[in-house]
Amino acid sequence: MRLAGRLGGAAVSLLMVAVLGFFLFRVVPGDPVVSMTRGRPTTAAMQAELRTQFGLDRPLVEQFWHYFTGLLRGDMGTSFTFRRPVADVILERLGPTLLLVGTSTLIAVVLGLWLGVRAAWRRDSGFDRATTGVSLTLWAVPTFWLGMLLMMATGDLFPSRGMRDTDTAPDFVSQALDVGHHLVLPSLTLVAVVCAEYVLVMRSSLLEEMHAPYLTTARAKGLRDDLVRRRHAVPNAVLPAITLVFLRFGLVVAGAITTETVFSWPGLGLLFYDALTGPDYFLLQGLLVVTAGAVVVMNLLADVLHGVLDPRVKVV
Amino acid sequence: MIKPSLELKNLSVHYGHKRVVHDVNLALEPGQTLGLAGESGSGKSTVAMSVLRLLPRTAHVEGEILLDGDDVRTMSWGRLRAVRWASASIVFQGAMHSLNPVQRVGEQIAEPMRLHGTGGSVGELLEQVELPLGKARAYPHELSGGQKQRVMIAMALACGPRLVIADEPTTALDVVVQAQVLGVLKRLVAEQDLGLLMISHDLSVLAETCDDLAVMHRGELVERGRTREVIANPRHPHTAALTAAFPVIGDPAHRWAEPAPEPQPLLEVRDLAVDYGRTRAVDGVDLTIGRGEIVALVGQSGSGKTTLARTIMGLRTPSSGRVIFDGVEVPRKGKALKAFRRQVQLVLQDPASALNPRHTVHDAVAEGLRVHGLADDEESQVTAAVERAELRPASLYLEALPHELSGGQQQRVVIAGALVLQPRLLVADEPVASLDASVRGEIVALLLRLRRELGLASLIITHDLGLAWQIADRVAVMHQGKIVEQGSVEQVLLNPTHDYTRALLRAVPQV
Structure with missing residues (x-):
C-alpha cells in the first residue's frame, strides 16, 4: 500500500511538472515570435503566419490541451531554432549526456564514498584533513574555471572540444577510443566538482555512527577493525548517502550545463544553454519536462531502494 | 587455591x-x-x-x-x-x-x-x-x-x-x-x-x-x-x-508522604475512553485527584498511562467521557484550553532531552511565561520559580546552559519551568527514573515540599512501585487501558485485591 502511495505521489509530481512546463513559459515576458525572428527583417504578415504555424494564436486553454495531449504521445512541439521536433532533438542529445554525466557520477560516487569512509574512520588524521580540504576546495571552485585550468594544464594531451573527431575511422573500436579520449577532460572536471559532496556526506554520516553502541558490541565480539567497519558501521552509515546518490542521478539527465558548454560536449547541458540563448520556448519546455521528470522518477527509486536496504523503513 | x-x-x-x-x-x-x-x-x-x-x-x-x-x-x-x-x-x-x-x-x-x-x-x-x-x-x-x-x-x-x-x-x-x-x-x-x-x-x-x-x-x-x-x-x-x-515497599521509614486530610476534588475523570485508530488505549477510566493530593498512576509500558495523562492535559481529545477540572469541564479548544493548560504542567522523565541544549536556564524557565503572555516582571517570576525548585541562589544558575548542570539540577530546571506558571496540578512522567539514586531522594523531597508549601497536587506516572510507596497518597493501577485497582497507598500496595497488582508487586526485586 505504501508503494502505491509513493507511485501516486510521483504521478502527481509528474503532472505538476507538465502543467508548470507549459504555463511557466507563457508567463515569461517577451513574444516568442519576436525572439524567433530577431535579426531578420520580417513583416507583420510573416509574424502572423508563424503564430498560426506554432498555434500561438489559439486561446490558452486550447494551446494547453494541444500541448498536453501531444506530450502524452511523446510529441513536444517543434523547436524554433532547429526546425525539428523537440523530442528528436532531446533524444539525440541524451546519449552523450548519459555517457558523460553517468560516467563521472559513477566514478564520483564510488570514489567519494570510499574516501568518505576512510576519512571518517581515521578522523583528524593527515588523510582525513587532506581529503576534506581538497574536496572542499574543488567544490568551491567555479566549474568553468576548473575546466579551463585543466585544459591548460594538460596541454595537447586530451582534446578539449566536442565528442569525436571528424577524421576518425568509422569502425567501432577507433570510434570508441576517440570518444573515450574526448571524455577524459570533461568527466575529470565533473568528478572533481561532484565528488566532494559524496565525501562530505559519507564522512559525516559515518562519524555519527562511529560511537554507536553496536560498534562496541562488534568489537567486544572480537571482530577486526576493518570488519567492524565493513559489516556494521558502513551498512548503517551508507543509508543517507544512497538517497543523495539517487537524487543526483536524477540530475544526471539535466546534464552539466557549465561543463558541457566549456568543452562543447554535445549533450543536454549544451542544448539547455543554446535553448536559453534563443530563447527557444518549445525546446526549453521540453527540456524542463524531461529533466524534472527524471528527478521525480529517481526520487521514487531512491525511496524504494531505501526501503529495501533499511528494514526499518517499510515501502513495499 | x-x-x-x-x-x-x-x-x-x-x-x-x-x-x-x-x-x-x-x-x-x-x-x-x-x-x-x-x-x-x-x-x-x-x-x-x-x-x-x-x-x-x-x-x-x-x-x-x-x-x-x-x-x-x-x-x-x-x-x-x-x-x-x-x-x-x-x-x-x-x-x-x-x-x-x-x-x-x-x-x-x-x-x-x-x-x-x-x-x-x-x-x-x-x-x-x-x-x-x-x-x-x-x-x-x-x-x-x-x-x-x-x-x-x-x-x-x-x-x-x-x-x-x-x-x-x-x-x-x-x-x-x-x-x-x-x-x-x-x-x-x-x-x-x-x-x-x-x-x-x-x-x-x-x-x-x-x-x-x-x-x-x-x-x-x-x-x-x-x-x-x-x-x-x-x-x-x-x-x-x-x-x-x-524504597522498600511496606517500610514506614521509606514512606515520606505525610497523611493528608480528605481533600476536595481538583480533577475528576469520568468514564474516559481514548482510541488510536481501532485500538482503545484508555478504556472507561474514572480517576479523581484532590487538591494538594499526590496520586501515583502505575502500570507497565503500553498500559495506557501516558495516553491518559496526555488526555488529562488536553493534548489529546477523548473519544468519550469527561475531564472536569475545578468543577468545570475541560475545554477542548481555544483560549480557554490554553488557560487550562497553564494550570496543569508537565514534568518529563529525561531532563537532558526535555531541555533545549542552547537555552539558558533563564530562557527555559521564562518560555512558559512568554507563551502565556505573562511576561511582565519576568525577571522576578523566573528567579522565584528557580529558587522554589531549590536552585539557590538563582543568580548562580540563570545564565547556565543545561550541559553545565548535573542531572538532578536539570530536573529542577524542568520543575522550575512548570512552577513559574503557578500551576495547580503537576503531571510528572517518571520524574526520577533517569536520575541517580542519591539525587532521586532529593527530587522526591522537593515534590513533597511543593505540595506542603503551595498545595500543589501531582499525578505521578511511574512503573516504579517503590516511588509510589515513597511519595503518593493514593495509587491507581492501570492495565490494558483500564484502571484495575485504586485506593490508598497502604491499601493497594500492602493488601492488593487485583491479580495484576499482585503480579506487579511480585516482579519488584527484593533487597
Whole structure:
C-alpha cells in the first residue's frame, strides 16, 4: 500500500511538472515570435503566419490541451531554432549526456564514498584533513574555471572540444577510443566538482555512527577493525548517502550545463544553454519536462531502494 | 587455591587529567556472581569495559587486568581478539542500540560463533533465552525491549564464555519485563556455572542476582562483601545512601508522604475512553485527584498511562467521557484550553532531552511565561520559580546552559519551568527514573515540599512501585487501558485485591 502511495505521489509530481512546463513559459515576458525572428527583417504578415504555424494564436486553454495531449504521445512541439521536433532533438542529445554525466557520477560516487569512509574512520588524521580540504576546495571552485585550468594544464594531451573527431575511422573500436579520449577532460572536471559532496556526506554520516553502541558490541565480539567497519558501521552509515546518490542521478539527465558548454560536449547541458540563448520556448519546455521528470522518477527509486536496504523503513 | 577467572590489580583509568577509576582491586572466582553498584560517573562501566580493553584510545589504563591469569592490558591485538567473547563476553544494554539495526538478530548471534570457530546453533541459544526460533529472522526494531535483551544474552553465551559481564542489562525495561530477563540470566548463570560481573545503579537488581556486592564511588571501590551483609550493614556512608534511596515497599521509614486530610476534588475523570485508530488505549477510566493530593498512576509500558495523562492535559481529545477540572469541564479548544493548560504542567522523565541544549536556564524557565503572555516582571517570576525548585541562589544558575548542570539540577530546571506558571496540578512522567539514586531522594523531597508549601497536587506516572510507596497518597493501577485497582497507598500496595497488582508487586526485586 505504501508503494502505491509513493507511485501516486510521483504521478502527481509528474503532472505538476507538465502543467508548470507549459504555463511557466507563457508567463515569461517577451513574444516568442519576436525572439524567433530577431535579426531578420520580417513583416507583420510573416509574424502572423508563424503564430498560426506554432498555434500561438489559439486561446490558452486550447494551446494547453494541444500541448498536453501531444506530450502524452511523446510529441513536444517543434523547436524554433532547429526546425525539428523537440523530442528528436532531446533524444539525440541524451546519449552523450548519459555517457558523460553517468560516467563521472559513477566514478564520483564510488570514489567519494570510499574516501568518505576512510576519512571518517581515521578522523583528524593527515588523510582525513587532506581529503576534506581538497574536496572542499574543488567544490568551491567555479566549474568553468576548473575546466579551463585543466585544459591548460594538460596541454595537447586530451582534446578539449566536442565528442569525436571528424577524421576518425568509422569502425567501432577507433570510434570508441576517440570518444573515450574526448571524455577524459570533461568527466575529470565533473568528478572533481561532484565528488566532494559524496565525501562530505559519507564522512559525516559515518562519524555519527562511529560511537554507536553496536560498534562496541562488534568489537567486544572480537571482530577486526576493518570488519567492524565493513559489516556494521558502513551498512548503517551508507543509508543517507544512497538517497543523495539517487537524487543526483536524477540530475544526471539535466546534464552539466557549465561543463558541457566549456568543452562543447554535445549533450543536454549544451542544448539547455543554446535553448536559453534563443530563447527557444518549445525546446526549453521540453527540456524542463524531461529533466524534472527524471528527478521525480529517481526520487521514487531512491525511496524504494531505501526501503529495501533499511528494514526499518517499510515501502513495499 | 582456585585461580580467579578475573582479577583486577591496582586498576586506574585516566582521561587526560581526569581520573575515573582509581586503584581498584577486585577478584572474581569461576562461577562467582558479583554485583558492581554505583551512580553514573562512579567508574563502574569503565571497569567493565576495561576487562575486554574496549575503552576509547584516549583512556590511559594502569595496573593489571588478569583474565584467566593473562594480562589483557599487554596482550597482542590478535590474542586480544581471540579472548574477546570466547573467554569473557558482555551483555550490553540491549534496548539502547547495542544491536546493529540493519542486520537480522540471528545473523548477529551467529557472527561470533563463526568468527571464533565454536560450535552451537542459534536455535539452541534462542531456546535457552526462551525466544521462539522464528525471531532469528527479525530485525532489532521488530522486537520488544525484553526480547532485545534476551537476544543480547543469547549472543553473550554464543561462544561458551566462562565469564559474563552484564552492563545495566535491565535498565529501561519495565518492572515485569525486568523480572523476566533477570530470571533468564540467573537461570543460565546457575545452569552453566558461569561467572557473572553485573553492573547496575540499582541495588535491588544486584541483590536479586548476585551473591557478592561491590560498591564504587567516585572511581574508588568503597565496599565489598556478601550482598546480604553489605545491604543490611553498610559500612561506607555512600552504600548507606544507595540502600536508603531505593524504597522498600511496606517500610514506614521509606514512606515520606505525610497523611493528608480528605481533600476536595481538583480533577475528576469520568468514564474516559481514548482510541488510536481501532485500538482503545484508555478504556472507561474514572480517576479523581484532590487538591494538594499526590496520586501515583502505575502500570507497565503500553498500559495506557501516558495516553491518559496526555488526555488529562488536553493534548489529546477523548473519544468519550469527561475531564472536569475545578468543577468545570475541560475545554477542548481555544483560549480557554490554553488557560487550562497553564494550570496543569508537565514534568518529563529525561531532563537532558526535555531541555533545549542552547537555552539558558533563564530562557527555559521564562518560555512558559512568554507563551502565556505573562511576561511582565519576568525577571522576578523566573528567579522565584528557580529558587522554589531549590536552585539557590538563582543568580548562580540563570545564565547556565543545561550541559553545565548535573542531572538532578536539570530536573529542577524542568520543575522550575512548570512552577513559574503557578500551576495547580503537576503531571510528572517518571520524574526520577533517569536520575541517580542519591539525587532521586532529593527530587522526591522537593515534590513533597511543593505540595506542603503551595498545595500543589501531582499525578505521578511511574512503573516504579517503590516511588509510589515513597511519595503518593493514593495509587491507581492501570492495565490494558483500564484502571484495575485504586485506593490508598497502604491499601493497594500492602493488601492488593487485583491479580495484576499482585503480579506487579511480585516482579519488584527484593533487597
